[in-house]
Amino acid sequence: xxATKYKKWLDTLNAKNEKHTIYNSSKGKYYYDIVANLIWVQxxxxxxxxxxxxxxxxxxxxxxxxxxxxxxxxxxxxxxxDATLKEQYGWSWDNFFVIxxxxxxxxxxxxxxxxxxxxxxxxxxxxxxxxxxxxxxVFVPNRLLEFPVQEQVRKDISCLGINFQPIIDIRxxxxxxxxxxxxxxxxxxxxxxxxxxxxxxxxxxVADRL
Amino acid sequence: xxxxxxxxxxxxxFKDLHLDLTYPAGHPKAGKAxxxxxxxxxxxxxxxxxxxxxxxxxxxSHSYNEIGSMAxxxxxxxxxxxxxxxxxxxxxxxxxxxxxxxxxxxxxxxxYQNGTEVEFENAVSKWISYTDVIxxxxxxxxADLDYKLEVEHDDLLDLQDLFNIDFSSYSAVNTxxxxxxxxxxxxEEEIKIRQEISHIAEKATDIKAIQKAxxxxxxxxxxxxxxxxxxxxxxxxxxxxxxxxxxxxxxDFQGKDDIGFLxxxxxxxxxxxxxxxxxxxKQVMLSALPLYLLQPNKCQILYDEPExxxxxxxxxxxxxxxxxxxxxxxxxxxxxxPIIASSFEPWEIVELKFDKNxxxxxxxxxxxxxxxxxxxxxxxxxxxxxxxxxxxxxxxTSTDMRTEAIxxxxxxxxxxxxxxxxxxxxxxxxxxxxxxxKVLAQKLAWKTE
Numbered sequence: 001x002x003a004t005k006y007k008k009w010l011d012t013l014n015a016k017n018e019k020h021t022i023y024n025s026s027k028g029k030y031y032y033d034i035v036a037n038l039i040w041v042q043x044x045x046x047x048x049x050x051x052x053x054x055x056x057x058x059x060x061x062x063x064x065x066x067x068x069x070x071x072x073x074x075x076x077x078x079x080x081x082d083a084t085l086k087e088q089y090g091w092s093w094d095n096f097f098v099i100x101x102x103x104x105x106x107x108x109x110x111x112x113x114x115x116x117x118x119x120x121x122x123x124x125x126x127x128x129x130x131x132x133x134x135x136x137x138v139f140v141p142n143r144l145l146e147f148p149v150q151e152q153v154r155k156d157i158s159c160l161g162i163n164f165q166p167i168i169d170i171r172x173x174x175x176x177x178x179x180x181x182x183x184x185x186x187x188x189x190x191x192x193x194x195x196x197x198x199x200x201x202x203x204x205x206v207a208d209r210l
Numbered sequence: 211x212x213x214x215x216x217x218x219x220x221x222x223x224f225k226d227l228h229l230d231l232t233y234p235a236g237h238p239k240a241g242k243a244x245x246x247x248x249x250x251x252x253x254x255x256x257x258x259x260x261x262x263x264x265x266x267x268x269x270x271s272h273s274y275n276e277i278g279s280m281a282x283x284x285x286x287x288x289x290x291x292x293x294x295x296x297x298x299x300x301x302x303x304x305x306x307x308x309x310x311x312x313x314x315x316x317x318x319x320x321x322y323q324n325g326t327e328v329e330f331e332n333a334v335s336k337w338i339s340y341t342d343v344i345x346x347x348x349x350x351x352x353a354d355l356d357y358k359l360e361v362e363h364d365d366l367l368d369l370q371d372l373f374n375i376d377f378s379s380y381s382a383v384n385t386x387x388x389x390x391x392x393x394x395x396x397x398e399e400e401i402k403i404r405q406e407i408s409h410i411a412e413k414a415t416d417i418k419a420i421q422k423a424x425x426x427x428x429x430x431x432x433x434x435x436x437x438x439x440x441x442x443x444x445x446x447x448x449x450x451x452x453x454x455x456x457x458x459x460x461x462d463f464q465g466k467d468d469i470g471f472l473x474x475x476x477x478x479x480x481x482x483x484x485x486x487x488x489x490x491x492k493q494v495m496l497s498a499l500p501l502y503l504l505q506p507n508k509c510q511i512l513y514d515e516p517e518x519x520x521x522x523x524x525x526x527x528x529x530x531x532x533x534x535x536x537x538x539x540x541x542x543x544x545x546x547x548p549i550i551a552s553s554f555e556p557w558e559i560v561e562l563k564f565d566k567n568x569x570x571x572x573x574x575x576x577x578x579x580x581x582x583x584x585x586x587x588x589x590x591x592x593x594x595x596x597x598x599x600x601x602x603x604x605x606x607t608s609t610d611m612r613t614e615a616i617x618x619x620x621x622x623x624x625x626x627x628x629x630x631x632x633x634x635x636x637x638x639x640x641x642x643x644x645x646x647x648k649v650l651a652q653k654l655a656w657k658t659e
Binding site: 139140141150168 | 609613614616617621624625627628
C-alpha cells in the first residue's frame with residue numbers, strides 16, 4: 001500500500017465501525033492518492049478491460065512522499081465495484097478500481113456484478129471463467145462452467161464492460177498483429193509477452209490455441 | 211483550373227489552416243492537383259464555407275459576404291494549376307469610385323511553367339485566354355437545392371451564357387433552356403428534311419425519288435434521337451429506373467411554351483405529376499441534368515451534401531456517375547455520408563476536425579512523408595462499418611445489444627456442443643437452449659461468424 005495516509009484514515013474509520021464521509025470523487029482528500037496507488041498496482045490498466053490507461057512507472061513507490069501523491073491529470077475513472085456500498089462506505093479500498101471512463105459512464109454505472117470476475121479476489125484466475133472468441137474479439141463464459149454459472153459470468157462480462165465496442169476495436173487492432181506473429185513464428189510467444197503492455201488475458205487465452 | 215492548395219490564416223474557426231490538395235508521392239499523378247476532393251467533418255467544421263471559399267477565390271463565383279469579412283477573405287491564398295502553369299493568388303477588394311461598391315481583383319504570387327518561374331504578364335495572358343474558352347468555370351450545387359420543377363418561361367436563364375453557375379442563387383430547373391434550344395434545333399432540322407421531301411414530291415414524277423427522300427428522314431430520325439430521348443437514354447433513365455420511373459419521351463406539344471419541364475412516367479406509361487415526385491427523384495434529376503447538358507470541361511464542380519434524399523444504392527454510384535459526365539474537371543464534395551466517402555482515395559479526403567481550442571485542423575491519414583505507402587487508412591479497402599470507425603471516428607458502430615447477443619450466442623453454441631458430446635441433445639433442456647439459440651441467431655441475421 002503506497003497511499004499510507006489514506007490507509008491510516010480508513011483503518012481508523014473501520015476500527016470505530018464508522019460510516020465514511022460522503023464520496024465526492026476528485027474533491028475527496030485522498031482521491032488522487034487512491035487513484036495513483038491503483039494505477040501502480042493495476043500496472044496502468046483498466047481493471048476490467050485491461051486496456052492501458054496510464055503509464056504506471058510514474059506512480060512507483062519512489063515517486064510518493066509521506067504516503068501522498070500530488071494531484072495529476074487522469075482520464076480514467078475511479079469505480080465502486082459494488083455501487084451499493086458507495087453511500088455509506090464510499091471510500092473502501094477493497095471496492096475501488098481504476099477503469100476506463102467510457103466503461104464507467106456508458107455501461108457500469110450502478111450495475112452490480114456478482115463478484116465472480118472481481119480482479120482482486122484471492123486466487124482469481126480469469127481462465128476459469130472466461131474464453132476468448134477471436135472472430136468477434138469478445139470474451140465469453142468458459143464452456144466448462146456449469147450452465148447457470150455461465151449465465152452469471154455472461155452478465156458480469158456485460159456489467160463490467162469487458163466487451164465494450166470501442167475497447168473491442170482497440171483490442172483487435174492491438175492483438176491481431178501479435179497473434180499473426182506468434183502463429184507464423186515471426187516472434188515467439190515469449191518475445192511477444194515481453195513486449196505486451198495491455199490485454200494480457202485475451203492474449204494468453206488465444207496464444208494457448210495458436 | 212484545378213486547385214492545388216488553400217491557405218486560410220484567419221477565418222472563423224480556420225486558423226492558419228493549410229490544405230494540400232495534390233496527389234501524394236508514389237501516385238501516378240503525384241504532384242498534380244486532385245481530380246476530386248471529399249470534405250468531411252462534424253457539423254460546424256466549415257465544410258460548406260470551404261466549398262464557397264474555394265469557388266470565390268477561384269472564379270469570384272459567390273458573394274463573399276456569405277463567407278466572411280473582406281479583410282479575412284483577402285488573406286486567403288489559393289494554389290492552382292492550369293495547362294502547364296502552377297501559381298497562387300489572393301482576391302482583393304477595391305473601392306469603385308462612384309457608388310461605394312467594392313470591385314474585386316486578383317493578386318498573383320509566384321508563377322511557374324514546367325517548374326520555371328515565368329513573367330506575370332505571360333502567365334496572366336495565358337490565364338485570360340484559358341478562361342475565355344471555359345464556360346462554365348464553376349457549378350455549385352447547394353445542400354438545399356431548389357427542387358422546383360415548374361418552368362416559368364419568361365424568367366428562364368440561359369445557363370450556357372454563364373461563367374459561374376450557382377444553384378443556390380437560381381433554380382436548377384433553368385437547365386430547361388438548354389433542352390428547349392436543343393428541341394428547337396431538332397424540330398428545325400426535321401422541318402428542313404420534311405420540306406425537302408415536299409419539294410421532291412411536288413416536282414418528281416419518279417416515286418423512287420420520293421421514297422429515297424422519306425428514307426432519308428427515317429435514317430435521320432434513327433441516327434438523331436430527339437433531345438428528350440437522348441436525355442432519357444444517356445442521362446436520367448439509368449438513374450430513374452431505381453425509382454421505377456423513366457422520362458416520358460412522347461411529347462405532344464406544338465410550341466416550346468406549351469410544355470413544362472421534363473415529364474416523368476412509371477413503367478406502365480402513367481405520367482407522374484411533379485408534385486408526386488420524391489425529393490430523391492428531383493435531387494437526381496436536378497443534379498445530373500446540368501452536368502449532362504452543359505458537358506463541363508476544365509470546370510470546378512462543387513456539391514454540398516450530394517447524398518441528400520438518396521438511398522444507399524444510389525449513393526454508391528452517384529460520384530462516379532457525376533465524374534463520367536465531365537472532362538478534365540475538378541470536383542469538391544462536402545458530405546456526411548460514409549457511402550459517398552467510400553468512392554474516394556484516402557488522399558482525396560479532407561477530414562476537418564476541431565482541436566482543443568475549437569479551431570479546425572485536417573486529420574491526416576498518413577505518417578511521415580506524404581507518400582501513398584504511408585497511408586494507414588484507405589476507404590476503398592474498408593467495409594462501411596470500418597469507414598464509420600476509421601474515417602468518421604464513430605467509436606461504436608455495433609450496438610451494445612449486438613455485442614451482448616454475440617456473447618450470448620457463443621455461450622449457447624458452446625452449451626449445445628457440450629450437450630451434443632454428451633449425447634443429450636434430445637433432452638428438454640437442450641431443446642430449450644437450441645430454441646433460444648435460433649431465435650437469437652435470427653435476430654442477428656445469422657451473421658454469427
